[in-house]
Amino acid sequence: MIKIVTDSSCDLPIDTLKExxxxxAPLNIFVEDQTFKEDIDITPEEFWQSMSKSHELPKTSQPSPADFAGIFEEIQKKGDTPLCITISSKLSGTYQSAVLGAEMTGSKAIVFDSLAGSISHGIQVLIAARMAKSGATVEDVLSALRIYRDNVKIIIPLATVENIVKGGRLSKFQGSVVNILNMKIILHGVNGEVKLLKKVRGNKRFRAAIIELIEESA
Incomplete structure (x- = not known):
């Protein structure tokens, strides 16, 4: 039987993962001088609160290969095949950690690169979990995941550039100019990477641009 594995960046509710x-495998989150295991030591709500209060953008690091190796071993002890779906390899080293975790244990785990983040990654996890539960083969699950991955359109509208400034991608001066001009930024996912798609001025144009992009994609 296939057993789905993932990392905490899929942003699925804990109740859904349990269901x-x-x-x-949790990512490590560094908020100023504190370290947390995502979704274990800190909830999403607590993370957002900490991030809004922090003067620096929180940083993350991928789970270790040993984290994945331990999960894979437990699954294989029960005679199941681990299928691990990770955050995009172009956004994090998590995919490589999972691959190394499988190699460390001689595991037969299959590691799939979602080429996505957040809920787009999470949807792939759900697709795979539902198919595995219904008895689908590994080949069928991987085929469905590739179809989704190749056709999904990821749009990332930023209502504020505060975190981009905190992260150093924009200077404080540039951030101030963006705020004064009421510029809104829309990013999108391109082959697992996040790139600039469009810049517009004003909230009305921002909303209109988002709706237009959704209509074009649909």
């Missing part, structure tokens, strides 16, 4: 019995 489908999906084990996950």
């Amino acid at each position: 489908f019995e999906i084990p996950f």
